[in-house]
Amino acid sequence: MSLPNPIPDDPRKWEGWNQYRSSNYYDRLCLDWRQSPSNAQIEDHCRQLLVWWQKKLPLKNQPSNPIAQMLRSGLDEAPLYLTEARSKLLEEKGRAEIDNQLRELHSEEQIKEIRKYLLFSISSGRLSRESQTSLYQFGHDLGLSEATVDALIEQVRTETPFELDSETPLAEPEPEPEPSHPGVPPRQTQRIPVTDDASATEELLRLMRMANIEDNLSYEQQQTFIGMGQSLGLGEEEAERIVEQFADELIFGPSGAPSAPPKKTAKTSTKPIKEPAAPKIELTRAEELSRFTSFKSSIGCEMLFIPSGEFTMGAKEAPAAEHEKPLSNVKLTRYYFSRLPITNAQYEQFDPSHKSKRAPWADDEHPVVYVSHQDAVKFCQWLSKQEKRRYRLPTEAEWEFAARGEDGRMFPWGNDPSLDLVCNFADAQSSFAWSDRRFDCGFAQTSPVGSFPRGASPFGPLDMAGNINEWVHDYFDTYKGGDQRNPKGPNGGTRRVYRGGSWRTRLTSCRTTARAFNTPDYQFNDLGFRIACDCEPV
Numbered sequence: 001m002s003l004p005n006p007i008p009d010d011p012r013k014w015e016g017w018n019q020y021r022s023s024n025y026y027d028r029l030c031l032d033w034r035q036s037p038s039n040a041q042i043e044d045h046c047r048q049l050l051v052w053w054q055k056k057l058p059l060k061n062q063p064s065n066p067i068a069q070m071l072r073s074g075l076d077e078a079p080l081y082l083t084e085a086r087s088k089l090l091e092e093k094g095r096a097e098i099d100n101q102l103r104e105l106h107s108e109e110q111i112k113e114i115r116k117y118l119l120f121s122i123s124s125g126r127l128s129r130e131s132q133t134s135l136y137q138f139g140h141d142l143g144l145s146e147a148t149v150d151a152l153i154e155q156v157r158t159e160t161p162f163e164l165d166s167e168t169p170l171a172e173p174e175p176e177p178e179p180s181h182p183g184v185p186p187r188q189t190q191r192i193p194v195t196d197d198a199s200a201t202e203e204l205l206r207l208m209r210m211a212n213i214e215d216n217l218s219y220e221q222q223q224t225f226i227g228m229g230q231s232l233g234l235g236e237e238e239a240e241r242i243v244e245q246f247a248d249e250l251i252f253g254p255s256g257a258p259s260a261p262p263k264k265t266a267k268t269s270t271k272p273i274k275e276p277a278a279p280k281i282e283l284t285r286a287e288e289l290s291r292f293t294s295f296k297s298s299i300g301c302e303m304l305f306i307p308s309g310e311f312t313m314g315a316k317e318a319p320a321a322e323h324e325k326p327l328s329n330v331k332l333t334r335y336y337f338s339r340l341p342i343t344n345a346q347y348e349q350f351d352p353s354h355k356s357k358r359a360p361w362a363d364d365e366h367p368v369v370y371v372s373h374q375d376a377v378k379f380c381q382w383l384s385k386q387e388k389r390r391y392r393l394p395t396e397a398e399w400e401f402a403a404r405g406e407d408g409r410m411f412p413w414g415n416d417p418s419l420d421l422v423c424n425f426a427d428a429q430s431s432f433a434w435s436d437r438r439f440d441c442g443f444a445q446t447s448p449v450g451s452f453p454r455g456a457s458p459f460g461p462l463d464m465a466g467n468i469n470e471w472v473h474d475y476f477d478t479y480k481g482g483d484q485r486n487p488k489g490p491n492g493g494t495r496r497v498y499r500g501g502s503w504r505t506r507l508t509s510c511r512t513t514a515r516a517f518n519t520p521d522y523q524f525n526d527l528g529f530r531i532a533c534d535c536e537p538v
Contacts, residue, residue, distance in 0.1 A: 405458030423466030
């Protein structure tokens with residue numbers, strides 16, 4: 001992670017502050033060892049980071065300050081870790097040893113990545129010539145020689161015997177045709193190297209398709225392909241998006257609809273190809289309710305069945321913000337939706353180290369906070385692996401439908417903003433300038449999940465208004481309006497959406513249509529998530 005110039009004063013706008021305890025001395029100083037930073041750069045980064053932390057020292061006397069809670073032990077420890085990294089990297093012999101260790105570790109990681117792809121490629125018991133060529137190219141992109149890839153193939157072959165097409169003699173190739181015009185060279189077949197994001201995206205898609213996966217992607221496969229994308233030069237978020245898109249295509253087909261059997265080849269047409277029609281809801285509401293029932297996950301998360309339906313998404317009347325307009329007519333296909341936000345106890349089954357990041361007032365039954373969008377996605381991937389179901393973050397449309405139902409209500413409980421004890425927002429218990437002292441929910445910060453049954457939404461979820469904001473799947477963009485079927489938001493962006501309002505916000509921010517957004521690495525003491533799950537089995 002590079003050091004921004006200038007360094008943001010607010011740690012919520014910059015993830016690099018929490019690298020100070022990294023085992024990699026370069027990471028502590030926001031340096032990249034592969035770029036061979038000079039001693040002057042090492043000194044400069046250390047100085048800037050020490051100054052940044054020094055400015056935060058007054059927070060030690062403000063334990064209730066959210067920023068102080070976020071930085072915590074770093075206020076005491078960071079200077080020690082930073083100066084240690086500086087000393088280690090400025091010592092010539094010691095730095096050479098560190099570089100060698102990092103180089104070896106990097107090489108081992110690259111070999112692990114290509115080994116995973118090799119295992120995918122031989123799932124049928126053979127390694128085709130095309131797959132072997134892809135392996136060489138992928139190895140080249142990772143900085144590995146063909147000899148290293150060959151050695152890996154032989155090693156894996158001793159462990160898991162498979163046929164190697166390259167050992168079968170090829171038919172005599174046809175002679176290269178002469179150029180039809182003097183001075184025009186024959187067409188070259190060498191693949192263009194990956195040089196930009198568009199090429200890297202195409203290359204990642206090509207590698208995934210070469211793996212010949214016919215069913216849903218496993219957790220391990222997703223992580224491997226994300227790693228491949230990063231090795232090709234894509235950012236983690238972009239690689240995750242492409243892999244997620246590929247996983248959806250495996251299940252639903254390229255349009256998001258269920259895959260259809262191949263049709264007979266038709267004559268080539270020059271007319272524009274129309275977008276395929278959206279999937280039809282195949283079951284009636286009664287049939288869905290009889291076939292699909294709510295269930296409890298292995299971590300104790302109650303998953304409510306949300307039937308297929310249609311609703312108006314967004315708002316146009318005050319106090320709606322501009323990014324809540326225009327209205328859209330949205331049709332959604334059935335899904336499961338967690339009754340409550342994910343709690344500390346549930347999340348820490350996935351990441352036990354998170355216990356040290358808990359808000360000081362929170363116990364096991366409080367909603368998990370200080371989690372980024374990336375953390376939430378990884379939790380869903382972990383739970384999917386545990387249960388062989390496809391857990392994920394809900395789309396923004398799914399979240400809003402679960403919150404307001406089909407009657408367009410302003411709040412989960414209805415349209416009356418004057419009801420008391422329906423949600424946890426900035427009321428008399430808080431000391432913000434915008435606190436509404438007409439109400440008193442009994443909690444100054446987060447409350448245990450499910451504390452406000454009177455605030456239930458039409459389908460049964462609780463805490464859809466207030467307590468914590470909740471990450472959803474979508475990148476942020478303004479609404480386009482019109483008719484939509486199972487929308488998932490834009491394909492990319494720099495900010496992710498969260499919904500619901502929190503204990504820190506006004507009641508108007510707890511409306512079912514209210515939207516907020518931030519960078520995917522953003523973490524705070526009022527931001528968590530809940531999960532969705534596909535109805536159809538993986």
